[in-house]
Amino acid sequence: MTTTRQTGGSTPLKMADIARLAQVSASTVSRALADSALIPEAKRLEIQKIAAEAGYVVNQSARSLRLRRTETIAVVLPIGHEAGQLITDPFFLEMLGHLADAITLRDYQVLITRMARTSPGWLDRIVRSQRQDGIIVIGQSDQHAVLDETASRYPAMVVWGGQIAGQRYCSVGTDNAGGGRAAVAHLLSLGRRRIAFLGQPELPEIGLRHAGYQQALRQAGIEPDPALLVPAHFTTEAAYEAARALAASGTPFDAVFAASDLIALAAIKAFTAAGLRVPEDVSVVGFDDVPMAAGASPALTTVRQDLGRAARTMVDLLFRRIAGDETPSATLPPELVVRASCGRSRPA
Amino acid sequence: MTTTRQTGGSTPLKMADIARLAQVSASTVSRALADSALIPEAKRLEIQKIAAEAGYVVNQSARSLRLRRTETIAVVLPIGHEAGQLITDPFFLEMLGHLADAITLRDYQVLITRMARTSPGWLDRIVRSQRQDGIIVIGQSDQHAVLDETASRYPAMVVWGGQIAGQRYCSVGTDNAGGGRAAVAHLLSLGRRRIAFLGQPELPEIGLRHAGYQQALRQAGIEPDPALLVPAHFTTEAAYEAARALAASGTPFDAVFAASDLIALAAIKAFTAAGLRVPEDVSVVGFDDVPMAAGASPALTTVRQDLGRAARTMVDLLFRRIAGDETPSATLPPELVVRASCGRSRPA
DNA sequence: GATGGACTTGCAATCGATTTCATGATGTGT
DNA sequence: ACACATCATGAAATCGATTGCAAGTCCATC
Numbered sequence A, B: 001m002t003t004t005r006q007t008g009g010s011t012p013l014k015m016a017d018i019a020r021l022a023q024v025s026a027s028t029v030s031r032a033l034a035d036s037a038l039i040p041e042a043k044r045l046e047i048q049k050i051a052a053e054a055g056y057v058v059n060q061s062a063r064s065l066r067l068r069r070t071e072t073i074a075v076v077l078p079i080g081h082e083a084g085q086l087i088t089d090p091f092f093l094e095m096l097g098h099l100a101d102a103i104t105l106r107d108y109q110v111l112i113t114r115m116a117r118t119s120p121g122w123l124d125r126i127v128r129s130q131r132q133d134g135i136i137v138i139g140q141s142d143q144h145a146v147l148d149e150t151a152s153r154y155p156a157m158v159v160w161g162g163q164i165a166g167q168r169y170c171s172v173g174t175d176n177a178g179g180g181r182a183a184v185a186h187l188l189s190l191g192r193r194r195i196a197f198l199g200q201p202e203l204p205e206i207g208l209r210h211a212g213y214q215q216a217l218r219q220a221g222i223e224p225d226p227a228l229l230v231p232a233h234f235t236t237e238a239a240y241e242a243a244r245a246l247a248a249s250g251t252p253f254d255a256v257f258a259a260s261d262l263i264a265l266a267a268i269k270a271f272t273a274a275g276l277r278v279p280e281d282v283s284v285v286g287f288d289d290v291p292m293a294a295g296a297s298p299a300l301t302t303v304r305q306d307l308g309r310a311a312r313t314m315v316d317l318l319f320r321r322i323a324g325d326e327t328p329s330a331t332l333p334p335e336l337v338v339r340a341s342c343g344r345s346r347p348a
Numbered sequence C: 001g002a003t004g005g006a007c008t009t010g011c012a013a014t015c016g017a018t019t020t021c022a023t024g025a026t027g028t029g030t
Numbered sequence D: 001a002c003a004c005a006t007c008a009t010g011a012a013a014t015c016g017a018t019t020g021c022a023a024g025t026c027c028a029t030c
Helices: A015-022 A026-033 A041-054 A061-068 A090-104 A120-129 A144-151 A175-190 A204-219 A236-249 A261-271 A291-295 A307-322 B015-020 B027-035 B043-055 B061-069 B090-104 B122-128 B144-151 B176-189 B203-220 B236-249 B260-272 B291-295 B307-322
Strands: A072-079 A108-117 A133-140 A157-160 A170-174 A194-196 A255-258 A284-287 A300-302 A329-333 A333-335 B072-079 B109-115 B134-138 B157-160 B171-173 B197-198 B255-259 B284-286 B301-304 B330-332 B333-335
Touching: A015 A026, A015 A041, A015 A175, A015 B301, A026 B043, A041 A108, A041 A236, A041 B134, A061 B061, A072 A090, A072 A120, A090 A108, A090 A133, A090 A261, A090 A291, A090 A333, A090 B090, A090 B109, A090 B171, A090 B203, A108 A120, A108 B061, A108 B090, A120 A144, A133 A307, A144 A157, A144 A255, A144 B291, A175 A194, A175 A204, A175 A300, A175 A333, A175 B122, A194 A204, A194 A261, A194 B090, A236 A261, A261 A284, A261 A291, A284 B255, A307 A329, A307 B109, B015 B043, B027 B043, B061 B330, B072 B090, B072 B122, B090 B134, B090 B291, B090 B307, B109 B122, B122 B134, B134 B307, B144 B157, B157 B260, B157 B307, B171 B176, B176 B197, B176 B203, B176 B255, B176 B284, B176 B301, B176 B333, B197 B203, B197 B260, B255 B260, B255 B301, B260 B284, B307 B330
Parallel strands: A072 A108, A072 A133, A133 A157, A157 A170, A170 A329, A194 A255, A255 A284, A284 A300, B072 B109, B072 B134, B134 B157, B157 B171, B171 B330, B197 B255, B255 B284, B284 B301
Antiparallel strands: A108 B109, A300 A333, B301 B333
């Protein structure tokens, strides 16, 4: 039922084997399989048929070596200091899914590279392994300088993250500041005034969300209170602990803008455990709109990032860069998705 | 700040360049970088230092070609007939994350291969591309015969899915029948008697879950009603539609055992829209325990699969197969996680 | 029938790293 | 001082596919 005729198990076929079967040279087979116009159509089809029936597939290592091209894109996830941290962040995973889709659509392979960003030269080693034709880095993490330095020598790289003044690498990201403004403006419109920020502003993307938070507050004539800045880490456990500490601290607050949905959901759990009601006592807004956000209880109001579009944009820019173009960075519009976790408008 | 000394941009360094820098031959460099005992320690360290300072990294294509070994594992997702379907299934993604973790832990690369299973010989082409040293297939889909045929020639493959009598490939999966029995037994203990099954029993894994469903019913003296078998497809939309049709059909039912959490959540949405209350009117149990299940409202009772353990098991077996072992298939125990979606015990 | 052009086809070099085999250098034991 | 074992090192073959160059074939035109 399958198309294989030769069941030969041990040594895989090479091009010379097909050449022998077709009574031509390996050069001719190579050209025929590449659909080269140098080989007349009749012979081309004949050779292709023989190769298909023998179940022959070109050895990719040899091909890559000769062509100096792997037709592979490396998707790099810079892993935090926490050694052995699992890739379970739903945001990473969803982005990875969309990227894989967009890349395989162009008949390129996807190589996943987890890399502890702690060791110096980590990105350089990836670049120089020549395993890929281009690199997509998901998240700047705290590696802005490394990315900048690499970009000056290696053009085929696109980074997911916030745009930073003077950066030399090509980035694609949501308008983080705009998203932050929208989220906080919404909370203000609900009558909230003591709005806490949960997240680490040192990370570029989070910093921009925080800047938007500050802008919206100032626009409403409110000076941001440093006591309401809670440097919550990205892991669920750390976020839960930070939110618990905030609730226990006695600092008055009536709303939270979290730097990610995961942090927001952890915060809601912590608040509920502390006897605070969401959204009655505390309104909560997240960022990302991961699949879990809509299903959570209460459903999470959040700033949505369109990851499908983001992935397509990144892949598109990357292929233009591989082709030699110099592409600018791109910023995608965020969208505020209002759900139950921040209450109805004008409750006050 | 970086370890690179030579900023040379255009041509990547090759081993011969390092050989020139170190005043030795390429053979010696190769041996030194491989920590071969043939090179005295002092010289070995010196060459390693020179290579590191030059930022040299071995070209992987050349290495793979020569060694006939890529140090790469292909993770294959057989994609359904629905052309262009996104990889957004949270189950796939979570499994992928755990696999990537386990594989990179062994310093192997992860190659994601999406493959339309429609074209004949799809798995063969992957095998013969020699791009990987081993293959992990996530989900049998409807490709049992193809997997069986491939396994007879290619040992380095492990498949996630149900174990089928007489299968020739190595599979790792949850005890699907046991999970189905546990779920249905729980529903029965709540006093439910008209329990519907949502899912396609033609797929091996789902068939086993369905078998467990039937066993539990018969053990309680209930003959399964064919009208309560709803062949819901895996996509959210199809599942929603199937559940809506069930509710509208007038067939009486008081519980649902869904073949996956995604189907269960879609069904809950459909029932709620149809005016049925969950869990008061209908108890719902899912399968998988995806992250979303706990956060859903009502929280979903489900049969949990430990994907971290599953992934580690698969990778462990695969590496033993690559080393030449003949490993048996493995079955992992499922765990019933009781949450709100099926009501409190003994409500009747 | 000779010349030229278009078309086929294959030889051999190449991509970069690894490893076998051979050679030369060094040291040890008697 | 000689034979022999041990160590250090490199030249060259190899992995498998691609492609520049050149040689060969065929046919049309003058």
